[in-house]
Amino acid sequence: MPASASATSGSRVPTSLRRWMVGGFFGLLVLLGLGLYRNYGVGWDEQIDRLNGIINAKYVAMQLAPELAKRQPTFAAIPNLYGSQDTDHGVFYQLPLVVLEKVARVEDSRDVYFLRHLVVWLTCVAGTWVVYRLGAWRFGSWRWGLLTAVLLVLSPRMFAESFYNYKDPVFMGFFALGIYTLVRWLRKPTWQRALSHALATGAAIDVRTMGVLLVPLTLGFAVVELWQRPDVRRPLLLSGLLYLPLTAAVVVLGWPYLWENPVGHFLEVFQSFSRYRTDMLTVYLGQEISVRELPWHYVPVWLFVTTPVLYSVLFVLGLVGVYWAARRPFAWLSTTWGRLDLLLVTWCLGPVVAIIVLNSVIYDGWRHLYFIYPAFLLLAVRALHTLWYAWRSATSSAGLVAGWLGLGLFVASLATVAYRMVQDHPYQNMYFSLPGATAGRLFERDYWALSGREGVEWILAHDTAPQVAVGTDARSRLVLHNAQLLLPPAERARLRMVPPEQATYFLTTYRWHPGPYPAYGKPLYERQVNGVTILSIFRLR
Known part of the structure; x- marks a missing residue:
């Protein structure tokens, strides 16, 4: 339709x-x-x-x-x-x-x-x-x-x-804004819209360097528009002349580090963006591996296992729909919707392919690529849109029944996701589309270590001593420090962060130690999310 x-x-x-x-x-x-x-x-x-x-x-x-x-x-x-x-x-x-x-x-x-x-x-x-x-x-x-x-x-x-x-959800919004201003400018190229797009692009780059991808997207799809729409060539070219210098000005103005040496410092930043300063281990498919040696399928697997199954199925159907429509590429690109679909596919798959080809370092799941998620959802809704109008135009009883069953499945799936979000609150970040026990064994758990706050609050609520000594793994000391930031001042003063050998309680969020702690005995308190343990507290003395 x-x-x-x-x-x-x-x-x-x-x-x-x-x-x-x-x-x-x-x-x-x-x-x-x-x-x-x-x-x-x-x-x-x-x-x-x-x-x-x-x-x-x-x-x-x-x-x-x-x-x-x-x-x-x-x-x-x-x-x-x-x-x-x-x-x-x-x-x-x-x-x-x-x-x-x-x-x-x-x-x-x-x-x-x-x-x-x-x-x-x-x-x-x-x-x-x-x-x-x-x-x-x-x-x-x-x-x-x-x-x-x-x-x-x-x-x-x-x-x-x-x-x-x-970083990541915020950048996702800024990048989506860059795509939105790009679409508006391509549809009606005026200098005002070119200015707004330059502002959006510069802001996205100043939030995360990955925003620079908006520049080749802009130039590439401007060429496609020039090819397909001769009537807008003059205003598109004239307004487009403003885009690059205005974008550069916004980037420099909004990033103080660039002020003294814009070109040199930006090249330095861009080079550091392509490499990671230190090595780090991550849990993937049940093994601890270096973030510098991730397999090609790391991003696709993480994306699908942390996204509701319904959205992933619709996304695949949406890609199939785009492929089917693009069988006649010239006729497809002659339509506004065909060019917009090409933009969505490029936005969604281009960065993933680049990560795989360049073997770039990412970690903590696929959070560095959250900015592709709006395109992922738009392609999923494209499939839903097609199915909806196919159902609306169905004349056979079998087609009508299939449509009602599909609608029921869609609503039930959304309700299930919403229920899980309420049940898991405030740890929706632990959502997996896999069974909890399987996910907990194969993938990183609470890599943000948010559960440390709950652990510290539980300890202080159950131990009334004037000073309470709490320890954790050597590499996880920041977990305790972050947790105490949200304590009321009086409770914060009671907490003593000490090495494990001096602690009364040992707290772990399993960030750098995904295995059990048999030497500490049975946990005094645990927090599980959908069957995955993300926090354990042991009493040491």
Whole structure:
């Protein structure tokens, strides 16, 4: 069914009702975040990301108001920008968060990270709105766009990480915005739309270097548009002349590390992006392997085992649908929807193929490629869109029955995912489409170590001593440090983080030690999510 037919059917809904439904959906997401943002722990990288923002804030202050900056009480304790190990990470998002802390006058770590979690969620809601707009554009109907947004929200791992992962879900939203502004510019090339696309591209690059992929996507699909639409060649070329210089200006302006040597420092950053500073082991298919020696199937397997089965099946059907439509490539590319489908496939599969071919280092599942997920869902909804209209046009009783069975299966699958998300809260990041026991044996568990917060709170709630000594694995000390950041000040003062040989309690989240601890005996407390143990507490003395 062509998208125009879908648009026609969608127009029967009054505009006011459509606004209420779409506004109500996103309003509910905001309210949901307000109710849940205090429930999540501090993730592994949160302190590092915040420090990177603080370091850059110091640098900016020294450039703009050096005397005022030097009078700040914490000035001397903040490292300098040059020499910091995270200069290859842009701060377009982290820097405003640091400024927000000052404006909101939050100083205690508990208030700081709760504020940041709320802002990250609201940012991801905005990214979900962008995905909604892309879906509405592709399928010619706000209802199909809203369905795409619903699937994104009902993606358990994305949902959880939208509260504490400042990098990947946030970047996903910025990258989706870059795709959205690209589509708008290609459809109607004006200098205003070229400017908005340059702003979106520059912002995405300044959030994560991977945003640079928007540049070849833009240039490549601009060439396709020039080929297929002679009527827009002049405005597309003229407005396109603004894109690269404006993008470069935005990238430099939004990334303080580039200010003194834009070209040299960006090339340095790009080179560091292609390699990983240190080696690290990860659990994959039941074995601990180096992140530098990952097999080619690492990303596809992780993607499918952490995504609801229904979405994966629909995605494959969507790819088959695109392949079937592209059998006559010239006729296919002559249509707006054919070119948009090609963009979606390139957006989704291009980075995965690049990772496989270049043997790039990734870890913690496929989180570095979360930015392809909106394209994954849009291709899945494409299949659903085709099946829906095939059912609507069916005349045989067998076709009608099959349609009702398919609809029932779809609704039941969504309900099952939603139920799992409620049951697993606040550990939706532990979602697997496999049985829990199998997933726990084959893959990394709580690699964000969020369960450390629950462990520390449980210990302090059950031990009333003025000082409570807690230890963990040598490489996991950050787990305890992150956990205590969300404790009330009085409870924080009671916690003593010590080596295991001096501890009363031993806490593990199995981050660097996936095996059991037989020497410590039976756990005093454990936390399981769908049959996977992610936290154990042992009493040592």
